């Protein structure tokens with residue numbers, strides 16, 4: 001698996017609603033986005049190896065991506081009864097995590113070197129080992145695009161992918177660098 005068309009086919013098989021080729025030159029790692037990861041704004045802060053302050057710094061992340069050549073943005077879009085439909089938001093988020101895990105496993109099986117950036121904190125284990133024991137699966141751990149300092153709606157716009165589909169829809173976005 002190497003061409004973008006093959007990546008798109010895999011994204012479709014994994015259940016994503018939309019996908020788009022990711023131009024890595026559009027990725028900007030912004031401190032102001034990373035600063036949204038704080039105890040006042042996110043309950044995941046300091047609760048997982050995948051989130052600040054445990055995850056790599058923005059400078060380390062900038063270094064990490066240098067070996068990757070291309071990427072794909074993937075999105076799961078769900079229908080909501082209204083903008084307060086919390087159950088609908090949670091269901092779509094859970095479906096996105098499933099789609100994301102399937103795609104990560106398929107890409108790993110193809111022996112591709114990938115960097116998977118998820119949506120929200122890592123939920124791979126029922127309970128994260130943080131902070132007392134090392135991560136159980138550092139190769140599979142999901143760090144969110146926001147923790148990477150990425151302004152997700154701008155990344156979508158810059159790569160010609162929708163982001164806001166109206167009050168009766170919710171979109172979760174992730175990406176894979178290859």
Ligand code: SF4
Pocket residue numbers: 048049050122123124125127128129130134135136137138140141142
């Ligand atoms: S893989 Fe498990 S231990 Fe590692 S960050 Fe995710 S939930 Fe925590």
